[in-house]
Every structure is written in structure tokens, then in C-alpha cells.
Amino acid sequence: MVETLIKFYQTGTFTVGNRLLREDQRAVQADMQRTNSLNSGHRACQGCGEALGARYAIDAAMRATGNRLIAVNATGCLEVFSTPYPESSWQVPWIHSLFGNAAAVASGVAAALRAQGRDDVRVIAQGGDGGTTDIGFGCLSGMFERNDDVLYICYDNEAYMNTGVQRSSATPPAARTATTPAVGASPGNVFGTGKNVPRIAMAHRIPYVATASVANLRDLERKVTAAMDIRGARYLHILVPCPLGWGSAPDDTIRIARLAVETGLFPLFEARHGEVTDRTPIRHRHPVEEYLKLQKRYAHLFGCPPDHGRIALLQAMADRNIAEYDLAEVAA
């Protein structure tokens, strides 16, 4: 898919430009004939970022593969809310095996397709951050290392939401979870911990790694499409706000996802064979407080008086990302 950026001057954004494009250039989600791979009627919470991310990603992958796609799912919210017996929201062939093995099951599906000479059918594995960065990490690394023909998508909502919001290795510092409660001298998750799986994926020198946000639909669809154009192991890490776990308003999901990018806390980039090849500069930079204040998981930072020390540490993380990925937009 060709991404055409059209600046809509009244609002200063690119995002409402869709209807100004030719039909074949519009977002997959703008297409009345889209597959709705994760169909309506599922049991996700209101404002669920993961449901949104999954539908965006799988619909785009379906278009990119001519609807010849098999999806493997780790245990987690996405699996539970999409397939309560005897119903299923999935319009694609879909298998769920276990919490920690989605990448390996997908490797098996890919191997079977290879053995059958079916190079037209492609494989996607998907899971939350717990199933990806923690319990499924061994299988994920194995799939990367063998360069199996699988696109793995991590829907990162930064904690174990399905079991009631416990800390994962993707939980950011200071965030309150059920196992990093906002009590004591240093409330919330500790600083200096956590795992950056996109960078670890890059260290495997796989053909394609990217991060994406549900706030930036066209960028997300473009990255899925780019990934499906490549053979071998690919990894897409999508930040998906969770109103339940983050303590945010359901109608703030997109806003929060956008602020995560625009503060610098969640950099958007692409990497090929271990090298960063593209990144999305931040046009309107926001201080981290704007992102943090919308989420009750950070409420302890904004007491009386506010915890300026920890807020500054979070701002420093954002600033470091901006420097590392060169996200400061140079004035035209």
C-alpha cells in the first residue's frame, strides 16, 4: 500500500485525509469490503486498544495476502474475548494452543505449508505483552533465530490484563499494577527494569521489525503490508492502551496512544536486518505529564505534592528515546 500524506490544514493533522484520496489509496479500514477478520460481537471491554489493533493488523494482512492467511493466537485477552464457546469472532483460520507457544505453533504451521508447497498462504502469530515478552519469549526467539516465515504481532498493553492487571516485563516504571501496587516509599513498578523486545528482535537480525500505534492507522497498515511483502521472521510491536488496566476513559484510547508517541515514550520506527531504517518524527511534542495524567495507574505521581522526581525520570526516558531515534522534527 502506498502511504500518501496529505496535510489537512484546518486541524493540522494528516489523519483525516482519507476521504480526499482515490479509493484504492484509502486505508483498509475505510473499505466497506474489508474482511473484518475480528468481527463485531466479541467480548472485549469498551475502548479496548487490543481489539482495535488486532482488527487493523489482521484486516491489513488479509488484504496483503489476498485473504490467504492463518492466525495463531497466544492465550490472553484477545483469545478469551474473541472465542467464548460456541462463538468465534475470527473470519480467518485461527488456532489457539497455549500461553507461551504462539511463535512455535506458527513455526509449525509455516513448516506444514512449506512441506505442502503452499507458498501462497501466510502465517501470523499474535499475543499480548505477557505472552510475548515473558512466557512466550523462548519460542519467539527460536522462531526469529530460525528465520521462520511468520509475522509475530505483539499487542502491548504493558501488563497481564486478562488475569487482572499484573506486572509484566513490558510494564513501564512507576505504573501501578496488581503486583506493583501504588503503596510504600516508591509506589508502582520499579525503575531500571523491563525488556525492549523490538530491540531484542533486531539483535536477531531478522528481515523486519517495526513498532506501531493504534492512533496511527495508516502507519500501522503500511507496516503490516510491508511485513507481508517479506519472507522470513518479522516482528511488529503495537502499543494498545487498556482502559481497564491503565485506568483511563474508554474514549481516550486513541488520544492516549497518540500521546505515548508524541511524548517520545513509545517511538515509532522500522528496522530491517537489525538496522533502524525509518522512524516517525514527532511533530507536536508533549510533556509526559499529559500522557500520565490521563491514566489512574500513574495517579500516585500527581498527589499533593506531585512526585516531581519520578515524573522527571519518566521525562528523561522520553527524551532519551527522542535522541536515540532522532524523533525531533526538523522545521521545514
Added chain:
Amino acid sequence: MLKQIEGSKAVAEAIALCRPQVVCAYPITPQTHIVEGLGEMVKDGSLAGCEFINVESEFAAMSVAIGSSAAGVRTYTATSSQGLLFMAEAVYNAAGLGLPIVMTIGNRAIGAPINIWNDHSDSMSMRDAGWIQLYAETNQEALDLHIQAFRLAEELSCPVMVCMDGFILTHAYERVDVPDQAQVDAFVPPYVPRQVLDPADPVSIGALVGPEAFTEVRYLAHHKQLRALDTIPQLAAQFERQFGRASGGLIRTYRTEDAATIVVALGSLNGTVQEEVDEMRLAGKRIGSVSICSFRPFPLAAVREALKGAQRVVVLEKCLAVGLGGIVSDGVRKSLSGIALNGYTVIAGLGGRAITRESLRRLFHDADRDALEQVTFLDLNTDVVAAELDRERAARRTGPTAEAILRRLATGSPASTVHEGRPWLRR
């Protein structure tokens, strides 16, 4: 074609003749030679159309197998011991999803203490996972059971474990009759899956099932195994017709017709048992034996029929239900419901301890006089056990048990020698 080859090599050749399309491999002694053999055949092109995947763990091996089987191809893997435990979650999952994967278990003890030698603790730990479990007596039977296993698994959509004693069979060079491709093709038709991941007909496999249907799903898994009680002997009979030799089936009896004492065992141990049965028969003792080939499904009716006329049954087990005694004994006793006879459990051969003819002779004579305990540990070194228990009573910080026992066996004393060569530890 007759060949003098290693058991693992024989199994690898049998698997190749069954035309698997995905084989996933992770090394663990003593099954490793099997997947090495298959890897070589894939690499040199003699096993065409097969993907050989080197995975990063046994958990991944079974997970890859789940994916490839669900995508509609014949799938094989092998493991042992700790490897089987490491893949346990996926072992249950494969059965729950009804995927006809075939897996060899090169039977080996489970640690701690770490031990690479043979017993049945590994496969027994997965006895209720929903897999069919077949135990081979000889390398020829191991080879034959694998050919039957694919047929059985695919007819029932149920995974099958073929269990063969580690080292005793896997590493033994014996004469085996390796069938030709046409013979195996005539017995194992191409795989037609009941469920498959197919973009032309999308299905959801592995959905969340609540209390409203879970019991029914589990019952159907049980029902499938009950059907296997018919299918296993049918396949064994057909195998005998097509290949000209008897292999597999539910159980095999040996000189049980008029036996007062019947010994029950699984796997390669039966060879030794039968030799000793012959010896005892020469001495006028009415003794026979039963080899259980199918442990899951457990052939209650066949075992009952074989044992009902005996006065006593001795179950020889290469595994231990800690805190209870025997595992095989449970099934045997269940099969004898309402029949009064003396039942003995004998734990033998743990961690590769040799089960000698002499020990068996002593055991069978004791059984003949009903002089056995309910649970007996064959050749247990009671001196070592008593000394270790004394030591534990005398002091609190006794250190690691296994190390103390090894030290006592080597030096006659369990005294710690940590100060030797470590002067900095002296006070």
C-alpha cells in the same frame, strides 16, 4: 529386509517409511539418535517432502508439532525424561485438540537426582494426558509399533506415544526386519485430517470452553480411547497379515493358561521375565507372565481375562508413585474388581538399575510362597537406607542426600570431605 542396526536407527527408518512431513527435534539422551537419523535422511534427500526443524526446547518441539499437525500434515517428534516434563503443557494440549502426532519416548528416569538411565517415570507422568501409550518389548516391536502408531493416531485423531526403554532398546544393536516402502504405503494411507487450518474454509481451533461443554469434550476424549481398545487389536491383526509377524495389540500372555502366579510388566523387561518363567516352569512352578503393550487405553477386560484364574499377581514396575507404590498396579487391581487374589507391587529397575535373572528368581520364589510385602523394592540396599536415616536422626544439617549416599558407597563413610584441599574453610 533384515538389518543389524541400533534400535534408534530402526525407529528412524520406520518413521521415514511412514512419510512424515514435519519432524521437530530437540536433543535429549537417550532418544537423540532417532531424530539424528531422521535429520540425516532429510538432509541427504532420502526422506523427501519432509521439513526437519531444530527447535530451542522440547516445549517448542511439541508446539511446532501442534502447529504443523493442525495445518494438516503428518508430524513426528521424540523425547525423554526431563524433555517430556518440559513439554508437558503442550503434551496435554495436543491431545485436547485431537491432533494425531506420533512421539517416541526413549524411556528414562526423572531427576532429581539427575539420572540418564532407563525407567518408566517419564511416560508414566503423562499417562493421563490423553495420549495413547504403547510400550515396545523389542526393537522389532518398536519399529512395528511406530508404523501402527501413525495409522492408529490418524484413524482416531488422537496422539500416540510409542515408549521404548532408553539404552536397553534405543542403543541396542539387534537384528530387525525393516519393511519396504510399498509394504508401509499399503498399511499407512496418506493423512486426511479431521480438522485443518485452511483459508478456503476458516475454522477456529482451540476456543475457550466453559462448564457448559467442558465435560462433554473430555468425555469424548475418553470415548476415543475406549474405541482404541477395539482399534489397537484390529490394527495389530492387520499388521500381522500384511507383514507376517505379530507386534502390538493390547496385551500378550506368556504361559498363563494354568498359572498360579502371573507376573505383569511393560516393555523390554518382559524378555527377562519370560526367560525366568521358563526356568521356574522347569522347576515345576506354575508361573506365567503378561506384557501390557497398551497402557493407555488401559485394557481392563483383557487383563482381567488373563489374570482371573491365577492365585496371585506380581506387578513389576519401572516407576514409583511416591507415597503410594505402584502405578501399573492401580490399573491391574481395577481390572480385578471382585476377584480375590493376592496382589503384589514390585518397584524395580529405577534409574537403570539392572533387573537380573537372579533377582527375579528370588522374587518369584518369594511370591510363590506369598512371602512378599504389598510393595517391594527389588534389590533395595537396606544398609545404605538405614544408615542414611540414622544420620538424619542424629543431626540437622546433613547436606544433600544423594551426595552422602554416593560418598558412603565409595568410601564407606558419609563424612564430609569439604575441608580437603580447601584450607580457607578450616577454622
